[in-house]
């Protein structure tokens with residue numbers, strides 16, 4: 075394994091301190107504590123960084139990268155480092171220096187007429203929400219369940235939210251990127267000096283590179299254009315609780331045509347009973363035994379809580395006249411398909427709670443203490459075909475594997491336009507070593523069984539990059555080999571995030587990583 079010699083590290087850190095000031099450089103135990111995986115499924119020290127540096131501008135990022143390239147010091151860029159369930163801030167391997175861009179937190183532009191913002195990496199969903207609301211700007215954000223993270227970082231990881239703009243990666247338009255030699259490029263129309271369409275026309279001229287800087291280690295993104303949704307006049311929420319486990323397939327099949335033809339533009343998420351119960355309190359309120367909760371105990375807990383086995387809501391955003399037509403179409407599609415009724419509510423302006431505009435919240439993080447805590451979680455998230463039968467096969471396969479390993483199945487299916495994100499979480503107690511081993515083993519088995527069925531993850535925990543990358547194995551791993559060819563061309567020494575998404579640069583491959 076490649077490690078940085080102590081005197082090389084000292085020289086690098088001294089040079090970094092000269093760029094960003096000594097207060098913005100950390101090392102040793104301080105850096106490990108700040109950037110270790112807070113939800114780690116194994117000893118977080120085994121993949122913690124040796125140091126961290128926090129620049130305040132693109133120019134400082136460039137200067138840091140030039141020093142790192144000169145000295146062969148690997149950097150791990152993060153925006154806000156809140157990628158919980160997928161590794162948090164932690165790097166793939168120990169011994170790297172974190173490039174923490176949380177101080178680069180400016181909203182550089184907000185174009186209300188064109189409906190976009192340009193943000194730096196440190197801008198959180200909360201920051202953007204408050205900026206828009208406090209300034210009465212009629213644009214809405216889309217955010218994942220907890221809003222602590224970075225708008226830019228989440229889009230780079232292809233995170234998902236719950237408005238019509240919920241497929242965040244598809245709303246990215248135009249980036250500024252620092253490459254591994256410290257130079258700067260702008261993608262798309264940004265490459266044309268004086269262009270006014272950098273954040274309007276996503277493609278530019280020639281190959282488009284925005285997608286290639288997502289879930290990759292080809293560059294450090296220092297700014298990003300992101301389209302925002304014009305505030306709707308009204309939202310209508312149609313919530314449904316499905317009482318039986320087997321209600322999932324007909325509900326998914328009822329939704330598919332509505333997503334396909336655009337009647338439903340947001341991403342409804344079918345969450346299972348444990349996903350709902352875990353937001354209400356610890357498991358010990360229902361069950362004190364070990365292993366997965368038995369079916370009869372779970373059913374009793376479900377009835378006590380007054381919830382469905384699957385719970386979801388379809389939110390319509392837009393003009394009242396159109397929402398009324400679409401709500402009728404939704405009700406008609408589900409009538410007869412499942413034996414449950416929608417509970418309907420409307421938002422017509424004013425207080426944004428329950429509007430569908432994601433108000434800042436960390437509530438979603440509480441679920442990790444389901445087993446009493448201190449809790450951790452590993453998110454296993456395979457893509458499913460948008461079909462009741464396929465989702466059912468994936469659900470029953472994954473659930474059985476969770477339960478065989480002694481874990482409750484916590485999961486849900488979030489609907490894209492032509493696919494489902496099956497997002498499951500292995501919830502464990504971080505201080506229970508045997509349970510952590512079980513969680514890690516289960517994860518590896520899940521990757522293998524999924525791949526054998528033709529299913530792949532849309533995103534994964536830092537610790538499992540190699541296994542997931544290897545499962546995308548068509549033609550003897552042609553895609554991974556292509557990615558590594560690109561990496562070798564742009565960053566053979568591995569200055570930027572070596573090993574991210576299983577992409578190892580030549581220097582690391584030759585050293586056996």
Ligand code: ADP
Pocket residue numbers: 151152153154155156157158162163164175195222223224225226227228230231293294295296571574
């Ligand atoms: P968030 O705070 O939104 O969860 P993170 O900062 O944790 O996002 O980023 C998640 C991952 O995405 C990081 O570990 C890193 O691999 C990658 N990443 C984040 N920001 C950048 C960036 N500006 N440039 C390149 N890669 C990034």
